[in-house]
Amino acid sequence: MRTSQLKNRVKVTDFQSEVLNQKRLDYFQNYFKNYYYGEFRFGQGTENILMILDELGLGGDWLDLGAGPSTLLWSIPLNDVKSITCNDISVEALKVLNDFVQSDEVPPCYQEALRLCNKTDQHVLEMKKKVQNYLIFDAMSDWPAILDNCKYDLITEFGTFGLAQTPEKFINCFGFLKKYLKPGGRVIGANWTRSAHLIDKEGLDNSYLNLKLIDYVAHRYSYEVLHLEKVNITNDLYYDSVIVFALSH
Ligand SMILES: C[S@@+](CC[C@H](N)C(=O)[O-])C[C@H]1O[C@@H](n2cnc3c(N)ncnc32)[C@H](O)[C@@H]1O
Numbered sequence: 001m002r003t004s005q006l007k008n009r010v011k012v013t014d015f016q017s018e019v020l021n022q023k024r025l026d027y028f029q030n031y032f033k034n035y036y037y038g039e040f041r042f043g044q045g046t047e048n049i050l051m052i053l054d055e056l057g058l059g060g061d062w063l064d065l066g067a068g069p070s071t072l073l074w075s076i077p078l079n080d081v082k083s084i085t086c087n088d089i090s091v092e093a094l095k096v097l098n099d100f101v102q103s104d105e106v107p108p109c110y111q112e113a114l115r116l117c118n119k120t121d122q123h124v125l126e127m128k129k130k131v132q133n134y135l136i137f138d139a140m141s142d143w144p145a146i147l148d149n150c151k152y153d154l155i156t157e158f159g160t161f162g163l164a165q166t167p168e169k170f171i172n173c174f175g176f177l178k179k180y181l182k183p184g185g186r187v188i189g190a191n192w193t194r195s196a197h198l199i200d201k202e203g204l205d206n207s208y209l210n211l212k213l214i215d216y217v218a219h220r221y222s223y224e225v226l227h228l229e230k231v232n233i234t235n236d237l238y239y240d241s242v243i244v245f246a247l248s249h
Pocket of ligand 1: 035065066067068069070071087088089090093137138139140141157158159160163
């Protein structure tokens with residue numbers, strides 16, 4: 001693919017013809033194996049997010065923003081999903097996700113999540129078949145024209161908007177996405193607050209994340225707050241808490 005074509009393409013139809021950055025590919029392969037692969041780690045907010053998706057997640061057309069390799073984990077509580085669209089700013093993240101989608105593997109962490117939701121491996125295998133689109137774009141600024149006529153029942157973001165450099169940029173994300181939600185559609189997400197140690201190490205300070213900020217977002221863009229919670233994380237070097245929310249259009 002030529003550089004000019006690469007610059008403008010959003011939809012990935014064939015990962016074989018993508019030019020991949022090996023370092024980023026390694027990063028996402030390690031992410032896939034280190035985060036939600038082996039033993040399910042309780043106390044990191046994962047079980048809280050799964051329960052909120054179980055209670056408030058909608059079926060229908062689902063868009064997962066900043067999917068990384070993890071969309072299928074968050075699919076576990078959902079029912080009646082018609083189509084799944086996965087977005088990330090990095091093609092390498094989606095390549096690792098697609099490799100997983102193409103396999104019939106159901107990792108141990110997924111099996112525990114399935115057990116929590118009273119489901120079997122079959123659910124994940126079925127969800128893999130629903131992944132229809134891979135879209136590369138920056139979900140934290142104006143969305144590309146290819147999405148102009150798309151509307152979703154459910155839009156999720158797990159650990160993505162919390163990477164915004166400032167509270168203003170975080171707030172704006174919810175404005176960009178609103179017109180892509182069907183009436184009655186929902187946005188469900190979770191963002192991890194970084195520990196002083198991680199901020200020191202990597203520099204992105206997202207200590208602006210708190211419950212009031214989500215309340216402000218809801219007020220600013222006229223969402224109804226269906227759920228809002230801060231889950232404290234203890235004994236973790238990198239994260240202090242996770243803010244979990246569900247908003248309705
Ligand atoms: C912390 S990871 C979370 C991945 C996944 N959602 C999960 O639950 O494990 C953040 C992801 O957001 C992606 N990302 C970062 N900035 C983005 C942006 N502006 N638009 C879309 N994706 C973005 C990263 O490439 C990465 O895959």
